[in-house]
Amino acid sequence: xKTADDLKRAAGFAAVDRYVRTGMCIGLGTGSxxxxxxxxxxxxxxxxxxxxxxxxxxVTERLCRELxxxxxxxxxxxxxxxxxxxxxxxxxxxxxKGGGGALFRExxxxxxxxxxxxxxxxxxxxxRLGAFPTPVEVVPYSLPYVRRRIAATFxxxxxxxxxxxxxxxxDNGNPILDCAFGPLSDPAARDAELRAIHGVVATGLxxxxxxxxxxxxxEGVRELAR
Ligand code: 5RP
Numbered sequence: 001x002k003t004a005d006d007l008k009r010a011a012g013f014a015a016v017d018r019y020v021r022t023g024m025c026i027g028l029g030t031g032s033x034x035x036x037x038x039x040x041x042x043x044x045x046x047x048x049x050x051x052x053x054x055x056x057x058x059v060t061e062r063l064c065r066e067l068x069x070x071x072x073x074x075x076x077x078x079x080x081x082x083x084x085x086x087x088x089x090x091x092x093x094x095x096x097k098g099g100g101g102a103l104f105r106e107x108x109x110x111x112x113x114x115x116x117x118x119x120x121x122x123x124x125x126x127x128r129l130g131a132f133p134t135p136v137e138v139v140p141y142s143l144p145y146v147r148r149r150i151a152a153t154f155x156x157x158x159x160x161x162x163x164x165x166x167x168x169x170x171d172n173g174n175p176i177l178d179c180a181f182g183p184l185s186d187p188a189a190r191d192a193e194l195r196a197i198h199g200v201v202a203t204g205l206x207x208x209x210x211x212x213x214x215x216x217x218x219e220g221v222r223e224l225a226r
Contacts, residue, residue: 002218004121005032008085011119011216012036015083018223019117019212022049025077027109028064029084030057030102033119037083042067054079056109057102058171074108082113087132087204089124089213093226094187098135098204101161101170107202110209117212125215129187133159133178134194135204142199143167143175149197156180174201 002010016037020026028038038053038060045051045068052070054077055061064071084106088096095118097103110116136158138146143160150158158177162168167175184190184205191205213224 007121007216007218008033009036010221011121011214012038012083013040014216014221015117015119015214016040016044018214019081019083019115020044020051022051024080025052025054025072027079027082027084027113028053028055028060029082029106029109030060031085031100033085033121034060034083035063037119038063038067038069042069045069052077054109056084056105057100074105074112079109079113081115081117082109083117083119084110086118086120086124086206088126088129089118089120089210090126090129090187093118093210093213094129095206095210096129096132096134096204097206098137098176099132101135101168101176103135103204104137104170104172104202107206107209110206115211116209117214118210119214119216122215122217128183128185129205130181130184133180134190135161136177136179136194137170137172137174137201137203138177139199139201140173140175143177146197146199147177150177150179150194153193154179154181172201
C-alpha cells in the first residue's frame with residue numbers, strides 16, 4: 001500500500017528524470033511534493049551531473065544547500081526547466097498555488113522557465129479552480145485597504161493567513177490574504193482584477209504557464225494531455 005508521501009516522491013522523481021539533463025539550470029519549487037524533486041536533483045548532483053538550481057523559497061534554498069545542489073540567483077542564468085507542486089490543477093492546466101506561501105517566487109520562476117512542469121497527486125486535479133482559497137500576497141502597508149477592496153468587489157471576506165494578530169509573512173516580508181472565491185470561470189480575469197488593486201504583489205492563480213503535469217497515483221505515474 002503506497003502512502004501519500006510515496007506518491008509525491010514518485011511524481012518528483014519522475015519529473016526530474018524525464019525533464020532534467022546535465023548542464024541545465026533548473027527552478028525548484030516549494031512544498032511537500034517539490035521536496036522530492038529537490039531530493040532527486042541532489043542525488044543526481046551527487047552522482048556527478050552538472051545541475052544548478054534557482055530556489056523558490058528559503059526552505060528550498062536550505063535543502064539545496066544541504067544536498068550540495070549549486071544555487072544560482074534568480075535572473076543570473078536562463079532557467080531551462082522549473083518543477084513545482086500545486087494546490088489545484090484545472091483541465092486547462094491553470095493552477096492555484098501558494099498554499100506554502102511561496103507564490104511570488106514560484107510564479108517568477110515559472111514565468112522565466114523554458115518549460116514549467118507541475119507535479120501532483122490526483123486529489124489536486126479539479127474541473128475548475130477556486131475550491132482552494134486563492135492566496136493573494138500584499139504589501140503590509142496596504143493590507144487593510146486590499147482586504148476591504150476584495151470584500152467590496154468580490155463579496156468574500158479574505159482571511160489573513162496566520163490571523164490578524166500574528167500574520168504569516170512570506171520570504172518577501174509580506175502577508176497573505178486567502179480568498180475563498182468558490183469556482184472561478186476565468187482565473188486569468190480574476191488574477192488581473194486582483195492585481196489591479198494597488199498593494200497586491202501577486203496572486204496564486206497561475207495561467208498560461210504550465211507545459212506539463214505529472215500525476216502520481218497508486219497505479220503509477222502519468223503525464224496529462226491537455
Ligand atoms: C507553495 C506551493 C506548493 O507547491 C503547493 O502548496 C503544493 O504543496 P504540496 O506539494 O505540499 O501539497 O504552491 O507555495
